[in-house]
Amino acid sequence: MNVTPFKQRFILHFGEMGSRWGINRTVGQIYALLYVSSQPLNADDIVDALGLSRSNVSMGLKELQSWRLVNSQHLPNDRREYFSAPEDIWEIFRVLVEERRKREIDPTLSMLRDALMEQPTSDEDRHAAARLAEMHELIEMTTRWVDDIQRLAPKTVIKLFKLGGGVSKLLPSRNAANN
Amino acid sequence: MNVTPFKQRFILHFGEMGSRWGINRTVGQIYALLYVSSQPLNADDIVDALGLSRSNVSMGLKELQSWRLVNSQHLPNDRREYFSAPEDIWEIFRVLVEERRKREIDPTLSMLRDALMEQPTSDEDRHAAARLAEMHELIEMTTRWVDDIQRLAPKTVIKLFKLGGGVSKLLPSRNAANN
DNA sequence: CTATTATTTCACTAATTCCTGAAATTACGA
DNA sequence: TCGTAATTTCAGGAATTAGTGAAATAATAG
Numbered sequence: 453m454n455v456t457p458f459k460q461r462f463i464l465h466f467g468e469m470g471s472r473w474g475i476n477r478t479v480g481q482i483y484a485l486l487y488v489s490s491q492p493l494n495a496d497d498i499v500d501a502l503g504l505s506r507s508n509v510s511m512g513l514k515e516l517q518s519w520r521l522v523n524s525q526h527l528p529n530d531r532r533e534y535f536s537a538p539e540d541i542w543e544i545f546r547v548l549v550e551e552r553r554k555r556e557i558d559p560t561l562s563m564l565r566d567a568l569m570e571q572p573t574s575d576e577d578r579h580a581a582a583r584l585a586e587m588h589e590l591i592e593m594t595t596r597w598v599d600d601i602q603r604l605a606p607k608t609v610i611k612l613f614k615l616g617g618g619v620s621k622l623l624p625s626r627n628a629a630n631n
Numbered sequence: 632m633n634v635t636p637f638k639q640r641f642i643l644h645f646g647e648m649g650s651r652w653g654i655n656r657t658v659g660q661i662y663a664l665l666y667v668s669s670q671p672l673n674a675d676d677i678v679d680a681l682g683l684s685r686s687n688v689s690m691g692l693k694e695l696q697s698w699r700l701v702n703s704q705h706l707p708n709d710r711r712e713y714f715s716a717p718e719d720i721w722e723i724f725r726v727l728v729e730e731r732r733k734r735e736i737d738p739t740l741s742m743l744r745d746a747l748m749e750q751p752t753s754d755e756d757r758h759a760a761a762r763l764a765e766m767h768e769l770i771e772m773t774t775r776w777v778d779d780i781q782r783l784a785p786k787t788v789i790k791l792f793k794l795g796g797g798v799s800k801l802l803p804s805r806n807a808a809n810n
Numbered sequence: 811c812t813a814t815t816a817t818t819t820c821a822c823t824a825a826t827t828c829c830t831g832a833a834a835t836t837a838c839g840a
Numbered sequence: 841t842c843g844t845a846a847t848t849t850c851a852g853g854a855a856t857t858a859g860t861g862a863a864a865t866a867a868t869a870g
Contacts, residue, residue, distance in 0.1 A: 458749065458756045462763065465742045471826095472653060472735050476858060487766075488759040495817075505860050510818060531868060532816065541765045545773075556651050563644045570637065577637045580667040584641060586720045587666075593792050594724075600795035608799045613772050615802070616779035620787045622801040623794070650856095655828060674847075684830045689848060710838060711846065 455501050459488050463502070474555075475515065478504050482512045483537065486522055492534035520547045542606040549602065553595060561595070564588040634680050638667050642681070653734075654694065657683050661691045662716065665701055671713035699726045721785040728781065732774060740774070743767040 455463065463484040470480030481502050486493060493501070498509045513535055516522040521544065522535050538544050564584050572581040601609060612619065634642065642663040649659030660681050665672060672680070677688045692714055695701040700723065701714050717723050743763050751760040780788060791798065 456753065456756050456759070458746070458751060459759050461746060462742070462759070465739065469735070469739060474651060474653065478859075488762050490755065490758040507818075507820090507861070508859050511859085514818085541769050545769060556648070560644065560648060563641070567637065567640060572637060574635065576669065577635050579669040580635070580638050580641070583667050590720050590724060593789070597792040597795055604796055604799055608802065610772070611802050612798055613776040616776055617783055619791055619798065619801075620783055622798075622803075623787065623790050624801075657829080685846095686831075686848075686850090687829055690829090693848085 455485070459485070462488060475519075478502070478508055479512045479515050482509065483516055483521060486516075486535055486537045489536065492525060492527070492536040494530075494532040494534050496532070498535075519551050521551075542609075546602050549598060553598070557591060557595060561588065561591055564591070634664070638664070641667060654698075657681070657687055658691045658694050661688065662695055662700060665695075665714055666716040668715065671704060671706070671715040673709075673711040673713050675711070677714075698730050700730075721788075725781050728777060732777070736770060736774060740767065740770055743770070 463481050466480040466484035467477040468480075470477050473480070475483075481504075482498055485498060485501055495506065495509050495513065498504070498513075499506050502509075504512075513522065517524070522537055524533050524535050526532075527534055538547075564587060567584055568581065568588060570581075572578045601612070604612075642660050645659040645663035646656040647659075649656050652659070654662075660683075661677055664677060664680055674685065674688050674692065677683070677692075678685050681688075683691075692701065696703070701716055703712050703714050705711075706713055717726075743766060746763055747760065747767060749760075751757045780791070783791075
């Protein structure tokens with residue numbers, strides 16, 4: 453299995469970006485390879501294409517599955533497992549948002565909720581609690597909204613996104629001062 | 632400088648989450664401390680509060696400044712530098728989105744743009760290019776929209792967010808099938 | 811079942827990232 | 841300008857994370 457230079461560039465870029473995205477180089481590469489492949493690939497295909505160890509590929513695929521970013525299937529008359537990235541880019545986007553939220557935001561939201569149950573007893577803590585409350589409110593509002601939007605049909609979301617800041621004009625009881 | 636147990640919990644949580652957010656433990660702690668402090672703090676205050684080395688605090692503050700998440704100022708009759716997190720949570724949110732976009736998304740967007748300039752010459756590459764184009768389009772549309780929304784007044788954004796999926800009803804030329 | 815192929819686990823090494831203390835540099839008051 | 845306080849730089853050790861190969865386990869064809 454050899455990868456065209458065109459694909460190669462994309463794969464290497466994903467590898468490099470991986471660390472910024474909270475995955476490692478090889479996981480980024482595996483995902484990129486599957487993303488551009490027109491066919492599902494088995495683990496050995498990936499080993500050949502990327503020059504990684506078999507065990508590393510196995511672990512990388514497990515991680516990608518834990519992110520729900522790859523699906524696996526079996527082909528007829530072949531006992532190996534084949535992996536692919538979902539076709540639908542909207543589905544990918546939705547899952548990515550959900551998983552990142554689960555990992556990066558939900559724990560903090562729940563910590564904030566817990567902390568805000570307590571009654572602060574000093575001025576210092578009253579100030580801190582107020583700051584936590586602001587953070588909690590903003591995060592909660594934003595994530596709730598994201599949830600809501602994700603439930604809309606992609607076509608609707610596209611309309612909304614294309615509208616951009618223009619939505620403000622549609623908002624009920626708008627007041628002229630906010631632009 | 633001692634930190635109340637209430638603040639402590641928040642600070643330690645941010646430290647732990649740091650690695651998921653692409654910053655390290657101490658940077659997370661420093662930010663959390665500044666976020667809940669009612670007063671700007673100097674580097675030695677932070678050393679005392681968190682038990683880190685002076686040099687580590689210095690590097691952490693530099694990193695937070697590179698994220699534009701902390702401001703620095705001088706107090707009268709004191710040559711030390713004092714640091715604080717911006718008051719306005721909306722401002723913090725805006726900056727965070729901007730910086731993450733710059734680090735995590737823009738490089739990929741530009742790689743995709745470059746790659747899509749080329750004419751694919753094989754079927755394999757034509758398929759890959761189509762996948763890249765889908766990704767490019769989705770990212771571009773989403774980031775453009777985020778830019779646009781960030782320009783609205785917070786009050787307007789709050790209205791929009793509170794509306795949730797209800798926006799779909801306001802959208803022009805909606806069709807009844809999309810819910 | 812058994813033999814063979816496929817996959818996972820895991821102990822170990824490599825690579826990277828984090829953190830510190832010492833030294834160097836910078837800023838500023840006298 | 842000099843001396844001191846404040847800050848930054850940086851080399852090296854500590855800690856963490858990534859990647860490998862060998863061995864174990866799982867799956868299935870015959």
